[in-house]
Amino acid sequence: MFDLMKEEQEVIDAPGAGPLAVRKGTIEFNNVSFGYMPERLVLKNITFTVPPGQTIALVGPSGSGKSTVIRLLFRFYDVESGSILVDGINIKTVTQESLRRSIGVVPQDTVLFNNTIKYNIQYGRISATDADVYQAARGADIHDRVLTFPDGYDTQVGERGLRLSGGEKQRVAIARTLLKAPQIILLDEATSALDTQTERNIQDSLNKMCANHTTIIVAHRLSTIIHADEILVLKDGEIIERGRHEHLIGQEGMYADMWKRQLENRDAPPPSLENSLRTDS
């Protein structure tokens, strides 16, 4: 999946590029085609619009191009043909720094600094006050948890400190994003399984965070995108189905198949339960 910190610099600012001032946060992809290598396009004629405050979800098999859409919006690469606009401005014409400043990212796996939990949250906006940090932590549903750490907000975390669980790390990312308060949010849903209660809590925090922000979600669990304003189903770099959840279920295509498969997996008893039943009988 996309690891934005590790991407190398491929594009440079255009001469005289000015800063992007995001007002509403409309995102438009117009006939975007792109390949990492000229002979192989991984996105073909992708067109979609995310109106201000709405949520679009990208789903599809591994390698279908979901993360590439995100990387292009972050402008790690320039499109081969077509254009990407934010509030009507072609992102090629603005500074990358200003573009990335306007976008908050909640990655699958959040990198923690070997520092205090407070620093790790405050990283979203270094100038934030303690009160802002606590408020963001509350919004991300991690404040009460932090208070149980040995030194509260001053507890060292990361490799050399307290290790946080996957769900806790994701909540740190949500808190950072709440502090940054960007108009646009990119969310890379974790593939790793979380227990049902943790998942529900995180989902609540995510919903709160994304409300009134233009959001693109790379989704793995379809249950989290039932309310998305539009779902794009990608296959081999093309949008093969699009629409809201109910519409796609009615189409009985790839999305409906994926949905059925996820329901079957959810209804199957967990392996441990199966084993214990077998032992008991």
Ligand SMILES: Nc1ncnc2c1ncn2[C@@H]1O[C@H](COP(=O)(O)OP(=O)(O)OP(=O)(O)O)[C@@H](O)[C@H]1O
């Ligand atoms: N840096 C790169 N150089 C060359 N090819 C790449 C690079 N990154 C991705 N690709 C290729 O581009 C295609 C789309 O990859 P992408 O990461 O966008 O897929 P994805 O849908 O996000 O997959 P996943 O769900 O597995 O993360 C794949 O065929 C992949 O092999």
